[in-house]
Every structure is written in C-alpha cells, then in structure tokens.
Amino acid sequence: MDKRSFIDYYKSVVPFRNPNAIAISDFLRFELGIDGTKNVFEVGCGIGDLIKNIGAGVADGCDVNNDKFLKLEANYLKDVKSDFYDVVFAYSVFQYFPDFCYASKAIDEMFRICKDDGIVFIGDVPDIDLMFDFFDFTGRDIKKFDNDSRRPMPLFYSKSFFRRFGSCIIVNNKNFCNDSRFRFNVKYVNGRYRKK
Numbered sequence: 001m002d003k004r005s006f007i008d009y010y011k012s013v014v015p016f017r018n019p020n021a022i023a024i025s026d027f028l029r030f031e032l033g034i035d036g037t038k039n040v041f042e043v044g045c046g047i048g049d050l051i052k053n054i055g056a057g058v059a060d061g062c063d064v065n066n067d068k069f070l071k072l073e074a075n076y077l078k079d080v081k082s083d084f085y086d087v088v089f090a091y092s093v094f095q096y097f098p099d100f101c102y103a104s105k106a107i108d109e110m111f112r113i114c115k116d117d118g119i120v121f122i123g124d125v126p127d128i129d130l131m132f133d134f135f136d137f138t139g140r141d142i143k144k145f146d147n148d149s150r151r152p153m154p155l156f157y158s159k160s161f162f163r164r165f166g167s168c169i170i171v172n173n174k175n176f177c178n179d180s181r182f183r184f185n186v187k188y189v190n191g192r193y194r195k196k
C-alpha cells in the first residue's frame with residue numbers, strides 16, 4: 001500500500017474547521033497577551049478559525065492547503081518577513097509533521113519571523129509519556145497505523161525535545177476536548193534565544 005504523509009493527507013482534504021475555536025482563541029489571546037497592537041502569525045492555521053478570532057492588529061497565517069492564507073509548509077516560510085511578529089504560534093499542528101528534523105526546522109522558522117522580544121508558542125502537542133494511555137483511551141490499535149495510508153501515525157514529543165531550543169514554559173493543555181489531557185503547550189518567551 002502506498003505510504004502517504006500527513007502533509008499529503010491534509011493537502012487532499014477540505015481545510016480544517018475547529019469546533020472549539022472560540023474557547024481556544026480566547027485562551028490564546030489571554031495566554032499570549034494578544035491585542036490590536038500585536039502582529040501575530042499562525043503556522044498551520046487551517047481555515048483560519050483561530051487567527052481570525054484572536055484580535056491581533058496584523059493576523060497572518062499559513063497552511064499546506066488553504067488559498068486564503070499563505071500556502072506554505074511549516075519548515076520553510078518562504079518570503080515571510082524576519083523579526084516582524086510579536087507572537088508566532090502553532091496549535092495542534094506539530095503531530096502532523098513527518099519527523100523531528102522537520103519539526104526542528106519549523107521551530108527555527110518560527111523563531112526567525114518572531115521579534116527578539118516576541119513569543120513563540122506551540123500548542124496541543126501529543127505527549128510521548130502518555131502515548132500508550134492515549135491509544136488505550138481512543139481504542140485505536142497502534143499496530144494498525146502501519147497499514148493505514150490515509151491517516152499516518154501522529155508524532156508524539158518529549159518535553160526535552162522542546163527544551164533543546166531554549167528555555168521555555170511547558171504546561172499541560174487545558175481541557176478543550178476529550179484528548180487534550182494527553183497534550184501539552186510550549187511557550188518560549190524570548191524569541192531572541194534561537195536566532196543564529
């Protein structure tokens with residue numbers, strides 16, 4: 001059977017609509033101090049349910065399959081201005097990356113476009129310490145992912161992966177949906193740290 005990546009999968013389906021968009025954008029606005037004076041960029045914004053409701057002065061975003069925003073992959077934000085955004089965030093996106101090398105490049109790009117004193121936030125990241133609890137909870141059989149070309153195995157992350165990029169605050173995600181408790185949020189409060 002042909003193996004596909006999540007990137008191919010997401011390119012082939014209708015752009016994602018977030019059923020919990022209002023609650024999540026309210027949470028992000030408060031958590032990231034977003035108001036009308038802030039430039040904000042969302043990586044993997046889907047149909048824009050979060051970024052459109054977040055109340056930023058400049059609200060930009062990219063996704064692999066949406067023409068309304070920049071059609072870009074997270075690991076190469078071509079032509080997106082460096083050092084321009086006060087907040088750069090991705091929410092519920094990193095699990096769809098092909099591997100950790102790709103994820104590292106995506107983080108580098110987030111730091112590149114973020115101002116030196118800005119915030120980089122990566123939300124709703126599946127926690128590798130809770131991976132088997134997650135599969136027990138959902139009733140999905142981990143062995144079946146091998147044969148399932150439509151929905152590949154999502155990436156689960158350790159918290160130490162994110163600490164490699166700089167000091168950050170890592171907390172469990174809020175309870176927005178049934179599986180939120182298997183995920184965490186990462187906040188880097190100083191965008192300068194990772195810049196080359």
Ligand SMILES: C[S@@+](CC[C@H](N)C(=O)[O-])C[C@H]1O[C@@H](n2cnc3c(N)ncnc32)[C@H](O)[C@@H]1O
Pocket residue numbers: 006007010011015016017018021043044045046047049050062063064065072073074075090091092093096097
């Ligand atoms: C679960 S949706 C979340 C969308 C949005 N962040 C939200 O919470 O409403 C995941 C999104 O990530 C996008 N995506 C997946 N892989 C991506 C990649 N490599 N680069 C950019 N976007 C990606 C998908 O197209 C999809 O819109």
